[in-house]
Amino acid sequence: MVDVILRFVIGGLFVTAFAVIGDLFKPKTFAGLFGAAPSVALATLSLTIAKDGKHFAALEARSMLAGAAALCLYSLAVSRLTMRWRWPALRATLAALVVWFGTAYGLWWACFR
């Protein structure tokens, strides 16, 4: 239980910090960089290293490659859906999750299984 609470607190702190930093910058494309900041990764990896060791965390980081590639395609899909197809941001971001799951698990299946 303490572990879960720690995850929430540390993860929340990292995410909030990067969100605040992102808000400080303009233009929007530059501020958007912080939408893909390694906030969750830093928090989770720190806790994983403390609990399960460096090698386990390194293995997690390896499969994070597939997640990051999926995030890139996901963001491009959201950009396309809002700009070209004129979808509202909420609908676009939720619909594009299919792209994230498809790419992440596809790459994981092909490369890291």
Add this chain to the structure above:
Amino acid sequence: MRSPLFSRWGNHRHCRFDREKVWARNGGLFLAFPAIFPASATLVEKHEREKKEEKGLKGIERGKQAASQDAMGAAMGSLGLLIFAVLVWLLLPEYKVVLVLIGAGIAWLLVSCAIWALRQSRRRIFHDIRRQWGPARN
């Protein structure tokens, strides 16, 4: 000859390790999950729309444009995230944890900013070329 008990313990230990490995491989995917992105993109869209509407203009299109630009920034940032993951994966078993995490974080920032700057300069160059050589406007 190995005793059945020892053999079973060995298998059990092996299975547990395999299960952990599978979890690490699977769970690692979610280190790059767009958990807060839907909320932040929706907020960006809303703020831009409200800003325009305060001036008495229709802000729906501007809001969508802002969300789209935010997402494009996130796409560039995720390329930096790829480098972050590679560095952590390769260097973590060998070097000090703090050094690796700080180094990988700095690498993320540098790579993301470099890609953003490259895109901006390319856009500027294409804009200049189009203005100079494109069809004349009257």
